Amino acid sequence: MNYIVLDLEWNQSAFGKENEVEGLPFEIVEIGAVKLDSEKNIIGKFSEFVRPQVYKKLHHITKDVINISESDLKKARYFKKVADDFIKWCGEDYTMCIWGVSDLTELQRNFRFFGVKNPFSAPLYYFDIQKMFSLLYEDGKIRRSLEDAVDMLALEKDRPFHRAYDDAYYTAKIMQKMNLECVKGNFSVDYYAPPRSKKDEIYLVFGNYSKYVSKVYDSREELMEDKDVLSTRCYQCGKLLRKRIKWFPSGKIYLCVAYCSKHGYLKGKIRVKKSDDGGVFAVKTLKITDEDTVQMIRERRNELRKKRRERRLKSL
Numbered sequence: 001m002n003y004i005v006l007d008l009e010w011n012q013s014a015f016g017k018e019n020e021v022e023g024l025p026f027e028i029v030e031i032g033a034v035k036l037d038s039e040k041n042i043i044g045k046f047s048e049f050v051r052p053q054v055y056k057k058l059h060h061i062t063k064d065v066i067n068i069s070e071s072d073l074k075k076a077r078y079f080k081k082v083a084d085d086f087i088k089w090c091g092e093d094y095t096m097c098i099w100g101v102s103d104l105t106e107l108q109r110n111f112r113f114f115g116v117k118n119p120f121s122a123p124l125y126y127f128d129i130q131k132m133f134s135l136l137y138e139d140g141k142i143r144r145s146l147e148d149a150v151d152m153l154a155l156e157k158d159r160p161f162h163r164a165y166d167d168a169y170y171t172a173k174i175m176q177k178m179n180l181e182c183v184k185g186n187f188s189v190d191y192y193a194p195p196r197s198k199k200d201e202i203y204l205v206f207g208n209y210s211k212y213v214s215k216v217y218d219s220r221e222e223l224m225e226d227k228d229v230l231s232t233r234c235y236q237c238g239k240l241l242r243k244r245i246k247w248f249p250s251g252k253i254y255l256c257v258a259y260c261s262k263h264g265y266l267k268g269k270i271r272v273k274k275s276d277d278g279g280v281f282a283v284k285t286l287k288i289t290d291e292d293t294v295q296m297i298r299e300r301r302n303e304l305r306k307k308r309r310e311r312r313l314k315s316l
């Protein structure tokens, strides 16, 4: 099995979000990738500009940060041609690796928009090297910039940053230093194509937490009535657990606390995500936690309750 280390540069509407074209918030203008064999030797390179068709004027970020000019892109081929060649170049048996979380979603959006057949399986599992780097060298939560990671590993800085191939190359160099065996169980799921039916819902158990991805519903109300979304099952022993703190909304997420007589407290978190076709789905994680965290969650809930009560009184 090979690794495809991918990095994309994209452009967006230079005239503000209100001039964004539906289905294509970001138009890819460069694809860069490095192919590694199973021993992490570099065995291939892909680097090509893409000629924009939707956002022809470059946003200042594209121009100034990524350093791509309109004349660079004028001579380039259109997305469908470049993408078809890229897919062919990837081969058959590979794991996608990216620095961060967004490139694979945007790539698939561009596939759909420009009528390229999507070669990826659904669900698409991939390696987020930025997350794996954090798990291996730091606390697992902090996210470093690519350049910081290059500095931390004292790798040679022999090329610029922020260009697709160069960033893919640096990511590959970082992977060569990493003990991937230790973190390969911590793969990520891309949410571009969330489950469409109950039988396709995703259940994953990692070292110290579990993850569930629900099917897509039309509305948040429907979603938050689904028993599988709300249930709290201990990922260590499989027991269905009672909640000590019921699900409550806290900002953009929902929180709860359940209790397993064998494994202690579990903190539940639900993120409601939007699918591209206007539906919603849930990503729920359950993680064993301690009394202090439970106390913090309880205080948070009480505070929100109090605020709600005050608002209600004011409106009377």
Ligand SMILES: [Zn+2]
Binding pocket: 234, 235, 236, 237, 238, 239, 260, 261, 262, 263, 264
């Ligand atoms: Zn348990």
